[in-house]
Amino acid sequence: MKNDRKCILLTVIIFLFIGVSQPTFAQSNDKTQIGSASWYGSKYHGRKTSSGERYNKNEMTAAHKTLPFGTMVKVTNPATDQSVILRINDRGPFVGNRIIDVSEAAARKLGMHSAGVAKVKVEVLDKSEVAAATADTKQGAIITQTTANRQQAEELSRKLRAFDKHLPLEIAEEQVNGQKVVLVKAGKFNNRNEAQAFNELLEEEGLAGKVSEA
Structure with missing residues (x-):
């Protein structure tokens, strides 16, 4: 009888332990x-x-x-x-x-x-x-930064590459209000949410840009 009681008590203890320790x-x-x-x-x-x-x-x-x-x-x-x-x-x-x-x-x-x-x-x-x-976040996104010349763009690219060696980068020249600017386009994100989350990481290093659709 004592052994039966011990078995029952042990079973209850194990049950309670499992119930408390496992996620709800x-x-x-x-x-x-x-x-x-x-x-x-x-x-x-x-x-x-x-x-x-x-x-x-x-x-x-x-x-x-x-x-x-x-x-x-x-x-x-x-x-x-x-x-x-x-x-x-x-x-x-x-x-x-x-x-x-x-x-x-x-x-x-x-x-x-x-x-x-x-x-x-x-x-x-x-x-x-x-x-x-995800209806509003299907469009791919990138992070764009504007620099005055290619030298600044290449320096910025080096900093971004040091931050994340796997980050896709592209340097492109465009005309804005009649002036030539050099853009650094970073990342190939699935949606704006992912791009914004990564941009927050860049902000801590002073490297944040503008999130836009790819």
């Missing part, structure tokens, strides 16, 4: 997950992810332990009331009970970059929901 799932929607999120940045920039893609800290991507690669999710930070649409292309996180690792650009948009970790809601989106959520 919304009862009404098995596509919604609530728990801690973290982000990963420069250290992993350019490295291969579990899907085979190169991790780009400036893109709207994320790592999840089980969701299929290519799954689109909406991640919301209730503390800042900010949301982002992310594509799963990596596995993780493998620290504690965290449920998702977002890119550095996504962390900035969510307002969790400084804190490093935040409680978030992760919602799996179907095709119609993805289309609705």
Whole structure:
């Protein structure tokens, strides 16, 4: 009898431990997950992810332990009331009970970059929901900066390349109000949201430009 009681007590303890330690799932929607999120940045920039893609800290991507690669999710930070649409292309996180690792650009948009970790809601989106959520951000985008001459443009390009060696760059000459200017066009972003997130990173280095459609 004592052994039976011990087994029952042990089962209850294990059940309670699992219930407390695992991330919380919304009862009404098995596509919604609530728990801690973290982000990963420069250290992993350019490295291969579990899907085979190169991790780009400036893109709207994320790592999840089980969701299929290519799954689109909406991640919301209730503390800042900010949301982002992310594509799963990596596995993780493998620290504690965290449920998702977002890119550095996504962390900035969510307002969790400084804190490093935040409680978030992760919602799996179907095709119609993805289309609705990204209806205004389908157009590709670039970041453009205007310089007076080619020498300044090349110097700016060197600084941008030092900031991100994978950043696509183009120098172009154009006429503006009858005067020749030299433009530095940076990036090939999927949409304005991605370009704006990256431009915020550039702003911290004094290298921000103007986001425009590609």
